[in-house]
Amino acid sequence: MATTTSHHLVGTIQTSEINKMSAFHNRPGRISKSGLIHASTSQSSLVDPFQLQSTKIDNDSRKKSNEVALILIRHGESLWNEKNLFTGCVDVPLTEKGVEEAIEAGRRISNIPVDMIYTSALIRAQMTAMLAMTQHRRKKVPIVMHDESERAKAWSQIYSAETKKQSIPVIAAWQLNERMYGELQGLNKKETADRFGQEQVHEWRRSYDIPPPNGESLEMCAERAVAYFKEQIEPQLLNGKNVMISAHGNSLRSIIMYLDRLTSQEVISLELSTGIPMLYIFKEGKFIRRGSPVGPSEAGVYAYTRSLALYRQKLDETLP
């Protein structure tokens, strides 16, 4: 059982723990007829989301490592976070501060490989992902995958292999949406505590299996978010894809509960700050939390493994 205390998932790890990485086989995901990206473990039937051929930089880092990076980011501050309103599945945008947080998050992950991006269907998570990627040193272009209809898929095709190589598929999934806060959505958090009592509101906000009135409990949110992670995202990690997920406080709490194997008691004290990236290394079927990467300007203390350090070194050598 992972140990956890009531803290924000922020922190960095010395690069002293350098592991010897065995060879890594890059096996991309496959696009099904529905245009959804599925991945299976059988290598032969897999086609990369953009039929991407990994570039020299990406290939090299993967060849030397049996690990991939998983980055989790809670969206930057939203207009209703600023007003201290329960948001849930109401689709509100970022504040100016939230935009700045997203850009800063991008600076902190600018040297970490990203091959695929998953966001929720909500604009605050999608804005955060796109803004963060403006800072990435690899300068690949994140492109939202459209499969809401056959025409949407057909009209969003890219007809240049070279352009595809420089692209990152962005998959928006409602399953990663924030927990639905029911009749609390739009209410002020302080007024709600005054009306129902601090304890009752804390129970609605942080317990595992107690839903707000006509809303989702964290457990109900996990049933869709963690299921999606296991069915759609984990196969991509197994196939050698470095993945970034931009989502929400509670949908990410439910995923971290799975990654860190937290109990329903331990998850109560788990809080996520807006716009702070968290890095996991997925290696030999296990998730290793590596803390929150610091900006490239701060030397020495990184959540970097040998493989990630090699990727960063390739960027230093290859890019202006």
Ligand SMILES: O=C(O)[C@H](O)COP(=O)(O)O
């Ligand atoms: O939905 C919301 O209001 C926020 O994203 C998270 O709210 P919480 O911190 O009360 O869970």
